Amino acid sequence: MQTETSLAPLPDVGGPAQPLLTVRGLTKHFPLKTGFLGRGAGVVRAVDDLNFEVLKGETLGIVGESGCGKSTTSRLIMALMAPTSGEVVFDGRTVGSREMPLKEYRRQVQMVFQDSYASLNPRLTIEESIAFAPQVHGLSRGDSRARARDLLAAVGLNPDQFARRYPHELSGGQRQRINIARALALRPRLVLLDEPVSALDKSVEAQVLNLLQDLKGQFGLTYVFISHDLNVVQYMSDRVLVMYLGRVAEVGPVEAIYAGAAHPYTAALLASRPSMDPDLRRTEPPLVGDPPNPINPPAGCRFHTRCNFAEPVCSTVVPPLHAAPGGQQAACLMVVPGSGHSRAPRIAA
Amino acid sequence: MTEPLVRVRDLEVRFVTRDATVHAVNGVSFDLAERESLCILGESGSGKSVTLRALMGLNPPRRTKLSGAVRVGGHNIIAASERRMADIRGSTVSMIFQEPMTALDPVFTIGRQIAETVMRHEGLSRAAADARALELLELVQIPSAKRRLAAYPHELSGGLRQRAMIAIALSCRPKLLLADEPTTALDATVQIQILLLLRRLQQEMGMGVIFVTHDLGVAGEIADRVAVMYAGKFIEEGPVRGLMRGPLHPYAQGLLGATVHSGMRGERLTTIPGAPPNLERVPKGCAFAPRCAFVEEACLPEVPAFRGPVPGHAARCVRVPQAA
Numbered sequence: 001m002q003t004e005t006s007l008a009p010l011p012d013v014g015g016p017a018q019p020l021l022t023v024r025g026l027t028k029h030f031p032l033k034t035g036f037l038g039r040g041a042g043v044v045r046a047v048d049d050l051n052f053e054v055l056k057g058e059t060l061g062i063v064g065e066s067g068c069g070k071s072t073t074s075r076l077i078m079a080l081m082a083p084t085s086g087e088v089v090f091d092g093r094t095v096g097s098r099e100m101p102l103k104e105y106r107r108q109v110q111m112v113f114q115d116s117y118a119s120l121n122p123r124l125t126i127e128e129s130i131a132f133a134p135q136v137h138g139l140s141r142g143d144s145r146a147r148a149r150d151l152l153a154a155v156g157l158n159p160d161q162f163a164r165r166y167p168h169e170l171s172g173g174q175r176q177r178i179n180i181a182r183a184l185a186l187r188p189r190l191v192l193l194d195e196p197v198s199a200l201d202k203s204v205e206a207q208v209l210n211l212l213q214d215l216k217g218q219f220g221l222t223y224v225f226i227s228h229d230l231n232v233v234q235y236m237s238d239r240v241l242v243m244y245l246g247r248v249a250e251v252g253p254v255e256a257i258y259a260g261a262a263h264p265y266t267a268a269l270l271a272s273r274p275s276m277d278p279d280l281r282r283t284e285p286p287l288v289g290d291p292p293n294p295i296n297p298p299a300g301c302r303f304h305t306r307c308n309f310a311e312p313v314c315s316t317v318v319p320p321l322h323a324a325p326g327g328q329q330a331a332c333l334m335v336v337p338g339s340g341h342s343r344a345p346r347i348a349a
Numbered sequence: 350m351t352e353p354l355v356r357v358r359d360l361e362v363r364f365v366t367r368d369a370t371v372h373a374v375n376g377v378s379f380d381l382a383e384r385e386s387l388c389i390l391g392e393s394g395s396g397k398s399v400t401l402r403a404l405m406g407l408n409p410p411r412r413t414k415l416s417g418a419v420r421v422g423g424h425n426i427i428a429a430s431e432r433r434m435a436d437i438r439g440s441t442v443s444m445i446f447q448e449p450m451t452a453l454d455p456v457f458t459i460g461r462q463i464a465e466t467v468m469r470h471e472g473l474s475r476a477a478a479d480a481r482a483l484e485l486l487e488l489v490q491i492p493s494a495k496r497r498l499a500a501y502p503h504e505l506s507g508g509l510r511q512r513a514m515i516a517i518a519l520s521c522r523p524k525l526l527l528a529d530e531p532t533t534a535l536d537a538t539v540q541i542q543i544l545l546l547l548r549r550l551q552q553e554m555g556m557g558v559i560f561v562t563h564d565l566g567v568a569g570e571i572a573d574r575v576a577v578m579y580a581g582k583f584i585e586e587g588p589v590r591g592l593m594r595g596p597l598h599p600y601a602q603g604l605l606g607a608t609v610h611s612g613m614r615g616e617r618l619t620t621i622p623g624a625p626p627n628l629e630r631v632p633k634g635c636a637f638a639p640r641c642a643f644v645e646e647a648c649l650p651e652v653p654a655f656r657g658p659v660p661g662h663a664a665r666c667v668r669v670p671q672a673a
Contacts, residue, residue, distance in 0.1 A: 065536035066507075171624055201392035201563060206607035206618035213617075228537065231609045235618075254614070272537040274544070274566025276610050278589045281570055285542040289492070290506040 007139050007147075009187045009220075010108055012056070014092040019053035020190055020222050021077065021109075026050040026086035028072050032295065044295050046072040048246040050086070051321075054190070059216070059223040061237030061254070063230060063269070065291050069246040070226050074194045077224065078111050090190075107137060110183035114195035116175035120167040120182075126152070127163035130182045137186060144185075151181040154218070155211060173204035177211065184219060194226045209236065230273055234258055242266045245294050245302040248321060252328020262324030263332045265303045301333065313340040352423060354525055354557045355381035355404065360417040362399050362408060362581075372631045373399040375581035376417070376652075383524065386551060386558040388572035388589070390565065390604070394625055396581040397561045401527050404559070405442050406434045422524050439470045443523035447530040449510035453502040459486070459513045460498030463520050470521045485516040490546060508539040512546070519550065525557045532567060544570050565608050569593055577601045580626050580636035582652070587662030597657070597664035600637045635665065643668055 027050070029043040047069040054060045064070050075081050077088055079095055079102055090108060093100040113119040120129055130151055131144035139147070149159035155177040167175055176196060183191055193212070197205040209232065216223060225236045233240060233254075240257050242250045242265065250263040261267040268286035275281060287306050292298060298305045304314035314333055321329045322336045333339040338347040362374035374396040381387050391397040402408045403419060406426055419426040422441040429437065446452040454462060463485055464478035473481065479498070486494035489512040502510055511531060518526060528547065532540040548571055551558050560571055568575050568589065575592045577585040577600065585598040596602045606619030623640040626632050634649040635641070641648070647667045656671040657663030 065538065173624075202565075202604060203392065203607045203621040206609070206620045209609065210618050210620060229609075230537065231611055231613075234611060235609045235613050258611070269537055272541040273611070274541070274564070274570045276566050276569050276593070278569050278572075278593060282541055282545060285538070285545055287538045288542065290508040290539055291536065 007107075007134055007137055007187060010189055012091070012189075016056055018056070018092050020056045020091055021054040021224075022089040023050055023052050023073075023077065024087050024089065026073070026076055026088065027084045028069075028076055028081070029084045042295050045246050045297055046294060047076065047083075048297075050246075050248060052241055052248065052251060054222060054224055055239075057220070057222055058238040059225055059236055061233035061240045062224065062226045062243060063228065063233050063240060064243035064249075065228065065269075067245070067291055067294050068243040069294070070243055071194060072246075073243070074111065074192050074224070074226055077192060078109060079105065103137075107186045108188050109190045109192065110186060110188040111192040111194060112176070112179045112183050112196045114198050116172055116179055116199065117167060119179055120175060122167055125164050125166055126170075126178050127159075129167075129178065130185050133182070133185050147185060148181070151184055152178075154184070154215065155181045156207075157181075171204075172200055173207060176200060176208055180208075180211065180215065184215065187219070188221070190222045190224065192224045192226070195228070196225075197232065198227065198229065205232075212236070230270060242269065245291065245297050247302055248331055249303065250324075250328055250330040250332075251321070252324070252326065252330075256326035256328045260326050262326060262328055262330035262335050263303075264307050264309055264334075266330075268306075301331070309334060309341075309343065311341055352420065353380040354383045354385075354422060355379070355559070356418070356420045357400075357404070358418040360400065360403060360419060361415070362396070362403055363414040364408075364412050365414055366412060369629045372628045373581055374403065375631055377578075377581075377583055378417075379576065379583065379586065381525070381557050381559060383557055384551070384555050386560065386571060386573045388560045388562060388568040388575045389578055390562060390568055390575055391578035392563055392604075392625065394628070395578040396628075397578045398529050400578070401444070401529055401559060401561050404525075404527060405438060405444055406431075407444070436470075439466060439523065440521045441523060442525040442527065443518040443521070444527040444529065445511075445514050445518045445531045447533050449507070449514045450502060452514055453510065453517075455502055458499050458501055459505070459516075462513075463517050466517055466520045481520065482516075485520055486513070488519070488550070489513070489516045491516075507535055508542065511535060511539075511543055515543075515547070515550070519554065522554065523556065525559070526551070528558065528560045530562055531560075533562070533564070540567075541570075547571065565593070565605065566610075577604070580632055581628060582636065582665065584637065584666070585664035586655075587657075587664075591659070591662045597662070597669045598637075598666045599641050599643055599668075601664070635667075 028047040029045055032042050062070050076083050088095045090100055095105050127148045130148035134144040134147055152159040152162055157177055197208050227233050237254050240254050244265050250266045271286040300315040300317055301319050304310040319331045319333045321331045324330045324335045333341040334343045337345045358378045360374055360377045364371045377400055389397045415427055424437050460482045463482035467473050467478040467481050491497050491512050532543050572589045575589050576583045579600050585601045596605050603621040621640055626636055635653050638644045638648045653665045653667045655663040655665055656669040658670050658672050
C-alpha cells in the first residue's frame, strides 16, 4: 500500500461524529509488595473506572493534583502500560485488537512529556531523534531526514542551525519544541501533552502554548492536554476533565466549569488559584490538608473527607456522573436527584 | 535604630571555575524595612536565588567572589566568619527552600530537628526544646502535632513537610525569613494554604520576608513590594499594586503579558522573543536590549539608571519618564 511507505496523514475512519478516543471503564491498580510481616498488602487505585471521550479536533484538558491519576491515565491511553480492566477505543476500533494493532495505534497517537531532557536520547542529534520513528515505520533515511527538517521549521527552529546539534546544547524551551516536532513526525491524529510547559519559564511557556495552538490548526490535530495549572488548561482546552484520586470529579465545556463548578472539589481548585490582584487577596484557604493517599481511598465519594458539604450519605454512596445545570457532568450527590443529600435537587413529580 | 533590617549595596556575585566566570549578580541594591515583605520575581538564571543565598552566606565559599555590602540586622554578612555566620543563621536570618525533602534530614525525626536548632541557638534543655518543638508544629498548623514530632520526613505529605520546614526556620524567631520558591513544588490547594500561613506568621511574628518566585500570582498574594530581576540586576522595583497594574520596564511588561491568566481564551499570548543573555560576560548597556521591541541608541552605551514617574516605583529603562 502506498500510504505505508510514504507515511501520509492518516484517514478519518469513523466520520466527524465518531469520537476520536473513547475510554471505557479504564482501571489501573498497582499491587503493593506484601507489608511488614505479611500484613497490609494493598493496591494503589491509581485510576478507577474512568469513562470519557475525546472528540475529533477538540482539546480535552485534564486537571488534578498529584496522585489523582492524570499521568497514569496518559500512560494507559498511550498503551505504555496494560490496564487492570477497561478498554481504549480509537476512532471506533479497540486498541490492541486486530483492527487496531499497537504499531498502527502508535502511529496515530503520540505524546509529549514534561521533562524535555529526559525524553530525548542524548546520543542522537536533533535530526536523528525526529527521523527515528518515521524510519522505524518504513520511511527511507533520506525522506525521514527531510521530514525532520520540515518539522524543525514548523516548530520555529532553523533546520540548518539546529539539525546537527545534541539535546544538551539546547535550552529547555528549544528542547520542548524538538519533542513536539518528534511527536508530529508520524503525522499522528491525537497528541497527548503531559504537562508540556510546567518546567518552562513563563515567557517561554507562552511561546510554546502559541506554537501548540498553531500546529493544531496546521496539522488538524486533536489534543489531550494534561496540566496542574488551571489557567493554562482554561486557555488551551475546549472541554475539561477534573480528576480526584483516580476518578472523574467533573467533566464538561470549559466555559461551564470555569463559570460555575458543580463539584465542590472543582470549585475549591479554582478558588485556590492566586488572585492576581493584590486588593483581592485570598483570606481563607478553600481546602485544608493534602489529598489523601490513593492506597486506601475514602469509601463512597472520595472527596468527602475534605468536602465542606459532606453528609453521612457521601461516605457510603459512590456518586455517579450526572448532568449538572451548567451543561457539564459532575460526580457529586448534590447534583443527583433523590440521592439522599440535603442539597440534591428534588425528583420532579 | 536607623538602619533598615536589610541593606544591600552594589552586590555582585561571580562564580569562578577553571573554564569560565559566571556573573550571576551584577550590582543589586535594596533595603528592606522590618515587617516588610519583598518579592523578587525572575526567570531561571536571573540571579534571584543567588541574591537570596548571599543574604545568608550560603553560596559555595571557594568558588564565589562577592563584592558590595550586605548588612542584615546590623551584621556585616560579607565580612562575617563562618563561625559568626552560624550564630547569625537561625536567630537573625533563616531560610526555607523549594524542596523540603532535600532540605530536611531524612535520618532524624521532625521533632529532633526542631529541638536541635533551638538547643544550639538558645541553649535550652532537651525537655524545654521538645516542648518548643511541639509549640512550633502547632503554630504551623500541623494536625496531631504531638504524633508528628516522632515522624520522619518521608512519612509526611508534601504540604506537611513544607510546614515542618517552616517550623524549623521559625524556631529561633528570626527577624528575617528568606523563602526560595517555597510553594512551587506543591499542589494548588496546598500552595494557597502555605501562602496564607506564611502571610499570617509574618504578621504575627513581625518578620521581614524576602520571597523569591517566578510566579506572579504568588507575588500578588504575599508581597508589599516587588523587584523584577533580569540578568543579575533589579530592572524594576515598586509596590505590588503599581507593578502588577502598570509595569514600566518592557521586560516586566512582557513577563506580565506572557503569564496566562483567567479569561485569556482565544487571545494570542504575548511572548518575549529570544532568550536571556549568557552571563559569562557582563552585558554592556541594558541586558534586555537584544530582545526589546523598543530598543534605541541610548540603551546601548551603559546600563540605564533607575527612573520613575512616582516615588517608590522605578525601572532601569531610558523610556520611563522621570518625575521632577
